[in-house]
Amino acid sequence: MAIALAILFAAVVAWLFLKGKSSSGELPESPAKKPGEGTSAVKPAASEARPKADAKPAEAAKKAEAKKAPKAEAKKPSPADEAAQEAPEEEAEAPAEEEPAAEAPAEAEPAAREASEEDVKALKKGLASTRGGFIARLAKLFGKKKEIDPELLDEIQEVLITADIGVKTSERILERLKTRMDNDQLGDEDQVWEALREEARGILEAPGTTSGGVYRAPSESPGVILVVGVNGVGKTTTIGKLASRFQENGKKVILAAGDTFRAAAVLQLEVWGRRVGCDVVKGKERADPASVIFDAIKKAREEDADYVIADTAGRLHTKTNLMEELKKVVRSAEKALERPVDEILLVLDSTTGQNAIQQAQLFKDAIEVSGIALTKLDGTAKGGVILGIVDEHGLPVHFVGIGERVEDLREFDAPSFVEALFAKPDDETLAA
Numbered sequence: 001m002a003i004a005l006a007i008l009f010a011a012v013v014a015w016l017f018l019k020g021k022s023s024s025g026e027l028p029e030s031p032a033k034k035p036g037e038g039t040s041a042v043k044p045a046a047s048e049a050r051p052k053a054d055a056k057p058a059e060a061a062k063k064a065e066a067k068k069a070p071k072a073e074a075k076k077p078s079p080a081d082e083a084a085q086e087a088p089e090e091e092a093e094a095p096a097e098e099e100p101a102a103e104a105p106a107e108a109e110p111a112a113r114e115a116s117e118e119d120v121k122a123l124k125k126g127l128a129s130t131r132g133g134f135i136a137r138l139a140k141l142f143g144k145k146k147e148i149d150p151e152l153l154d155e156i157q158e159v160l161i162t163a164d165i166g167v168k169t170s171e172r173i174l175e176r177l178k179t180r181m182d183n184d185q186l187g188d189e190d191q192v193w194e195a196l197r198e199e200a201r202g203i204l205e206a207p208g209t210t211s212g213g214v215y216r217a218p219s220e221s222p223g224v225i226l227v228v229g230v231n232g233v234g235k236t237t238t239i240g241k242l243a244s245r246f247q248e249n250g251k252k253v254i255l256a257a258g259d260t261f262r263a264a265a266v267l268q269l270e271v272w273g274r275r276v277g278c279d280v281v282k283g284k285e286r287a288d289p290a291s292v293i294f295d296a297i298k299k300a301r302e303e304d305a306d307y308v309i310a311d312t313a314g315r316l317h318t319k320t321n322l323m324e325e326l327k328k329v330v331r332s333a334e335k336a337l338e339r340p341v342d343e344i345l346l347v348l349d350s351t352t353g354q355n356a357i358q359q360a361q362l363f364k365d366a367i368e369v370s371g372i373a374l375t376k377l378d379g380t381a382k383g384g385v386i387l388g389i390v391d392e393h394g395l396p397v398h399f400v401g402i403g404e405r406v407e408d409l410r411e412f413d414a415p416s417f418v419e420a421l422f423a424k425p426d427d428e429t430l431a432a
């Protein structure tokens with residue numbers, strides 16, 4: 001009996017001891033508690049995310065992202081826990097997910113502004129010599145004379161004519177300045193500068209130069225751009241720069257080596273092709289350029305390319321047979337395409353001044369030039385020729401070349417160009 005009582009007593013003591021241990025919380029090490037552990041891991045995540053709604057959206061988004069993986073892991077063991085935690089999690093995540101989206105346009109805007117500021121800055125630099133030429137001479141006129149009178153207007157006209165703007169265009173600008181003066185709109189120097197800016201913008205915007213040029217989507221793929229111009233104006237270089245731009249924008253480009261007169265010309269295009277990462281279609285030496293371009297268009301169709309950019313030989317506008325051949329190239333391209341080519345881009349070298357205006361006339365007489373790329377504006381004082389070209393021929397400028405590097409081809413934008421051309425000396429530091 002005593003033994004039985006002792007056993008009973010020992011059992012009661014042991015039960016009391018075990019009970020005490022379990023209520024003191026010393027058993028959570030049990031694997032059975034793991035789901036509970038997961039749940040508690042989710043909760044801090046939710047409660048941590050809430051204060052982050054006040055923090056910068058990008059940071060909140062990053063941290064919320066970082067939380068997502070552990071959260072998913074924690075949920076796995078217990079669907080019940082998952083359901084229980086869903087509402088608070090959504091609440092906590094909502095600000096983090098929505099705010100970055102709201103932030104996106106804010107980021108895009110400065111980028112767009114930067115691009116245009118950068119463009120104007122590069123243009124200012126590129127147009128420094130032109131500005132140092134006729135713009136500086138105009139500024140000198142105002143330095144000598146404060147009064148705005150017919151005599152000053154005559155002097156302005158003289159400067160414009162000698163600045164390669166061309167006689168006709170200079171006369172037209174002067175006529176309009178006189179009308180402004182008669183209407184008492186040219187009271188002081190600032191008003192004359194503003195009037196000159198407006199005239200320049202008016203001329204350059206007239207043929208739709210700001211519409212995006214050859215960047216407009218071609219009516220059908222492949223878009224075909226024939227690049228023409230006399231020797232050495234920068235055709236092949238412009239093609240390389242253009243191809244680089246298109247490829248960067250995710251377009252597939254095929255180059256056509258239509259300058260078959262010189263082996264070096266094909267090689268030069270092939271170097272660009274390798275550099276930019278696009279195929280070059282070429283023919284045998286002295287091959288018919290029309291057939292090379294025909295083949296390139298065929299290949300572009302088969303391979304679903306977006307653009308064919310065709311080089312042509314540097315045509316001397318005095319050699320009529322070469323112009324005839326150019327007409328043949330256009331016909332051949334149109335035959336392959338079964339529609340007109342998208343762009344006949346005439347490359348003109350600004351350093352040739354007035355000669356560029358005459359070249360444009362000869363090319364226009366032979367083929368349907370649709371736009372201009374004006375190269376080598378860097379390092380020439382003759383940049384004013386752009387006004388004469390556009391005014392006399394009504395052709396839009398699509399691109400300007402302001403250097404030899406691949407990024408030195410700029411899509412033409414009349415307001416930025418005029419801003420850069422007429423930049424005041426105070427702005428020069430910006431361009432440096």
Ligand SMILES: Nc1nc2c(ncn2[C@@H]2O[C@H](COP(=O)(O)OP(=O)(O)OP(=O)(O)O)[C@@H](O)[C@H]2O)c(=O)[nH]1
Pocket residue numbers: 229230231232233234235236237238259265313314315375376377378379400401402403404408
């Ligand atoms: N400074 C400057 N040089 C340029 C520009 N565009 C082209 N060039 C240079 O002008 C020279 C002639 O360029 P090309 O592209 O070979 O000219 P092209 O019209 O193809 O010449 P041909 O094939 O001989 O008819 C090269 O040295 C180019 O680097 C520009 O915008 N600025």
Ligand SMILES: [Mg+2]
Pocket residue numbers: 235236237259265311314
């Ligand atoms: Mg060439």
